[in-house]
Amino acid sequence: MLMGSKLKGPEQYPHRVAKIWDNYVDWGSRRSAENGFFTKLLVSHGISRGARILDMAAGTGFHSIGLAREGFKVTACDGSPHMLNVLRDNARKNNVDVASLQAYWNSLDSVLPPGNFDACICLGNSFTHVSFEERETVLAQIAMLLSPGGIYVFDHRNFERIIETGEINGGSIYRKDAKISVIRATSELVEVSYTVKGVTFPLSYHPVFFEKVPEMLQKAGFGPLEFYGDFKKGERDASFFQWVAEKMT
Numbered sequence: 001m002l003m004g005s006k007l008k009g010p011e012q013y014p015h016r017v018a019k020i021w022d023n024y025v026d027w028g029s030r031r032s033a034e035n036g037f038f039t040k041l042l043v044s045h046g047i048s049r050g051a052r053i054l055d056m057a058a059g060t061g062f063h064s065i066g067l068a069r070e071g072f073k074v075t076a077c078d079g080s081p082h083m084l085n086v087l088r089d090n091a092r093k094n095n096v097d098v099a100s101l102q103a104y105w106n107s108l109d110s111v112l113p114p115g116n117f118d119a120c121i122c123l124g125n126s127f128t129h130v131s132f133e134e135r136e137t138v139l140a141q142i143a144m145l146l147s148p149g150g151i152y153v154f155d156h157r158n159f160e161r162i163i164e165t166g167e168i169n170g171g172s173i174y175r176k177d178a179k180i181s182v183i184r185a186t187s188e189l190v191e192v193s194y195t196v197k198g199v200t201f202p203l204s205y206h207p208v209f210f211e212k213v214p215e216m217l218q219k220a221g222f223g224p225l226e227f228y229g230d231f232k233k234g235e236r237d238a239s240f241f242q243w244v245a246e247k248m249t
C-alpha cells in the first residue's frame with residue numbers, strides 16, 4: 001500500500017524530486033496554457049515592468065524566470081535548497097538574473113525587509129502546503145512584505161472536486177506520462193502519489209476551500225479580492241482557482 005508523506009512543506013522537495021520536477025511540469029505547455037495570464041494580471045493592477053515581485057514558492061523558477069525576462073525585478077524564494085539549485089541552473093540556461101534565497105514562509109521577516117515588494121506570488125498550488133494552524137502567520141508575513149496597495153496572487157486546486165471524486169485532474173501542463181493517484185482525500189489532508197520518470201514521491205496538501213478564501217484573506221488584512229477559474233474571471237467550474245488580493249493600508 002502506498003503511504004503518504006510525513007514530511008512537511010519544503011521537506012517534500014528533496015534532491016530526487018527537485019531534479020525531476022521539470023519533467024513533471026512541462027514549461028512549454030504551461031506557457032501556452034497560461035498565455036501571459038500572470039503578467040497581464042500584474043499589469044492590470046498597476047504593477048508594471050520594473051516592479052518588485054516576490055515569488056515566495058519559486059520552485060524551479062518557471063514564474064520567476066518568466067517574469068524576470070519580461071523586465072520585473074524578481075526575488076525567488078523557496079524553503080527547499082534543492083528546488084533553488086535547479087532554479088539557479090534554469091536561470092543560467094535562460095540567461096536571466098534572478099535573486100534567490102532560501103527561506104521558510106513563517107519567518108520571511110528574518111531575511112526580507114518590510115514593505116519591500118509590489119506583489120507577492122505563490123503559484124502551483126503551493127499555499128496548500130501550509131497547515132491550517134500556520135496560515136494566519138504566513139499571511140501576516142506576506143502582508144508585512146508588501147508595500148501599501150501591493151497585491152498577493154495565489155492559486156489552489158479545486159479541493160471540493162478532488163474530495164468528491166477522489167481524483168486529481170493533471171490538466172494539460174503536466175506530462176502525460178506522469179502517473180498521479182490520490183492516496184487519500186479528506187477535508188484535513190489530501191495525499192497524492194506522483195510517479196515521474198520512474199521516481200515515485202508523495203506530496204500532501206492542506207485543502208484550501210474556495211468559499212473560505214475571502215474570509216481568510218480579509219482577516220489577514222487583504223481586500224478587495226478578485227478570482228479566476230482556470231484563468232477566466234469569475235469562473236467557478238474550474239480545476240484551479242487564481243486569486244488576487246490587495247493589501248489594505
Ligand SMILES: C[S@@+](CC[C@H](N)C(=O)[O-])C[C@H]1O[C@@H](n2cnc3c(N)ncnc32)[C@H](O)[C@@H]1O
Pocket residue numbers: 008009010011013025056057058059060061062077078079080083103104105106122123124125126129130
Ligand atoms: C508545488 S511546488 C511549486 C513550485 C512552483 N511555484 C511551480 O509552480 O512550479 C511548491 C514549492 O513551495 C515550497 N514550499 C512549500 N512550503 C514551504 C514553506 N513553508 N516555506 C518555503 N517554501 C515552501 C516547496 O519547497 C516547493 O518548491
